[in-house]
Amino acid sequence: MLDSSWAKQVYICAIPEFNQMYTASDELITGRGVIDSAGYFTLKFSCKQEPLLYRLHVIKKSDPASTLIIGGKDENFVFFIAKAQDYIYLKHINKNMPLSQNDVQNTPANKELARLFSILNYSSNQKVRTDRERLKNQLIDLADSSSSQLVSLLAISNTFGLSDRQKERIANTVEKFNRQNPYGANIFEQYKKTGPGYILVIAALLLIVTGVFVIIAIQTRKKNTALKIFKTLSQRETTIIKFIADGKSNKEIAAELNVELSTVKTHVNNIYTKLNVKGRKDVLAYKALFKKYGL
Amino acid sequence: MFILSAFLLRAQIIGKSELTKTIILTDSSINRRLYLPITKGMAYIHFFFKVNVSDGGVTVNIEDPEGKQEGGFRVTADTEMEENGEKGSKGQMTHEVNFPIQGNWLILLKSKHASGTLSYEIKLN
Numbered sequence: 001m002l003d004s005s006w007a008k009q010v011y012i013c014a015i016p017e018f019n020q021m022y023t024a025s026d027e028l029i030t031g032r033g034v035i036d037s038a039g040y041f042t043l044k045f046s047c048k049q050e051p052l053l054y055r056l057h058v059i060k061k062s063d064p065a066s067t068l069i070i071g072g073k074d075e076n077f078v079f080f081i082a083k084a085q086d087y088i089y090l091k092h093i094n095k096n097m098p099l100s101q102n103d104v105q106n107t108p109a110n111k112e113l114a115r116l117f118s119i120l121n122y123s124s125n126q127k128v129r130t131d132r133e134r135l136k137n138q139l140i141d142l143a144d145s146s147s148s149q150l151v152s153l154l155a156i157s158n159t160f161g162l163s164d165r166q167k168e169r170i171a172n173t174v175e176k177f178n179r180q181n182p183y184g185a186n187i188f189e190q191y192k193k194t195g196p197g198y199i200l201v202i203a204a205l206l207l208i209v210t211g212v213f214v215i216i217a218i219q220t221r222k223k224n225t226a227l228k229i230f231k232t233l234s235q236r237e238t239t240i241i242k243f244i245a246d247g248k249s250n251k252e253i254a255a256e257l258n259v260e261l262s263t264v265k266t267h268v269n270n271i272y273t274k275l276n277v278k279g280r281k282d283v284l285a286y287k288a289l290f291k292k293y294g295l
Numbered sequence: 296m297f298i299l300s301a302f303l304l305r306a307q308i309i310g311k312s313e314l315t316k317t318i319i320l321t322d323s324s325i326n327r328r329l330y331l332p333i334t335k336g337m338a339y340i341h342f343f344f345k346v347n348v349s350d351g352g353v354t355v356n357i358e359d360p361e362g363k364q365e366g367g368f369r370v371t372a373d374t375e376m377e378e379n380g381e382k383g384s385k386g387q388m389t390h391e392v393n394f395p396i397q398g399n400w401l402i403l404l405k406s407k408h409a410s411g412t413l414s415y416e417i418k419l420n
Contacts, residue, residue, distance in 0.1 A: 022368040024386045064383050070368055072389035160363045 002098055007061045008035040012045050015053040018157050018183060021079065024068035028055075032065075039092075051083045051109060051150050053183070056090070058098055073097060079117075081109040081150055109148035116142060116155055132161075140166055144173045152177070153184045167191070226289045232274050240267050244280055245287040317414040322351070324407050331400040331417065333360070340400065341418040342390045348372045349383040351409030357390070360398025366390045367403075372411075383411065 002008075012031035015021055020028065031045030035058075057077035059067045069076040078099045082088050086107065094100040101117045104110045119138050136159055143155040156170055171191040179188055233241070236257075243253045250268060254261045272278065275286050318325070331340065346353045348370050356367035370386035404413065 020369075022386075023371065024368065024384045025371040025373070026384065027371070027373060063385050066370075066372075066384040068368060068370070068386045070366070070386075070388040070390070072387075074387075161361060 007059050010041050013055040024066045026066045047084045049084050051081050080104045112146045112151045237271050244283050312419045315416045320409045320411050327404040329402040333395045338420050340392045340395050343416040344388045345414045346370045346386045348409050348411035352407050353409050354405045356403040358401040360396050
């Protein structure tokens with residue numbers, strides 16, 4: 001598996017955030033092991049109950065413990081997902097490289113992780129726009145279908161330049177996730193929904209319906225009030241209101257009705273009292289109201 | 296003259312087909328932006344970066360013209376703990392992009408109180 005240029009040591013790094021996946025630092029190293037002469041090693045390290053992302057790496061004899069070689073024939077690491085009590089098995093598949101992501105596939109999450117990396121690695125050589133769209137959709141599909149929330153979040157974190165429809169797909173996927181997942185903080189914030197959409201729709205409908213009912217109630221009350229007032233008027237008074245609305249003076253009204261001027265004045269005062277108004281202008285407003293309600 | 300002016304602004308436009316450089320870091324904090332203009336018909340860009348630090352941190356990032364992260368890594372050394380006879384941290388990245396998108400590719404080189412070396416080799420074809 002490893003030629004003589006490699007040290008017989010293997011290291012495990014805990015990766016607390018996706019942006020530290022490609023960080024070489026002693027602080028990330030959480031476990032160490034020794035590779036025997038047959039190329040085997042067993043390494044135990046502390047794990048949490050929830051699945052976390054780890055990186056296993058080997059080093060050349062001349063290199064420091066925290067060494068990261070990305071790309072090329074000496075790429076020296078693999079990522080894997082593990083939680084407490086898990087048994088992770090590495091089977092060396094690609095003999096041309098010390099380690100390969102396909103070496104770790106004995107759990108469903110790690111199989112999906114390998115699938116994700118194969119998508120990302122293939123895409124780096126395809127730069128035409130249609131392939132970029134295919135890459136985005138592959139990542140979104142994987143995020144939606146993966147049984148591992150961590151793999152889904154990692155797939156989403158590798159998306160870029162999304163359309164509104166694609167963002168909506170991701171938002172719907174993210175909605176089902178456990179918001180306590182530490183790897184998803186930025187993603188949860190980015191795809192945060194203000195609340196269940198249907199609640200907003202129902203609230204808006206209720207508001208509209210309530211508003212309509214309120215308007216109808218007010219209009220009904222106004223009509224009832226107008227009706228009540230109208231019923232207190234005599235036929236003569238109703239006729240005089242019409243003459244007032246036409247702009248006729250008391251004298252003209254008296255001539256029209258062939259009654260005494262004093263009689264008209266009495267009727268007009270009665271009208272003012274019943275309508276609770278002070279002048280002819282106010283009477284006109286009531287005339288309009290009576291007309292509106294067909295009185 | 297234009298390239299010299301750009302360099303004074305802490306940015307550099309790489310016009311050559313091959314560029315190799317090593318930066319010695321001595322408690323250095325740098326923030327360099329290298330612009331790589333890619334024209335139509337270019338078949339590939341080959342990137343190679345190698346960082347060794349005994350102290351501090353160095354970050355290397357590559358962005359394509361559309362702002363997509365193309366690759367990168369970070370190296371930090373916070374202790375003088377010796378493992379395997381070597382102290383510090385090391386990062387190395389080899390990356391090739393076939394049929395790169397036209398436009399300015401951006402290489403970001405940052406360090407924070409870093410001591411060590413940062414080497415890079417960029418080839419275009």
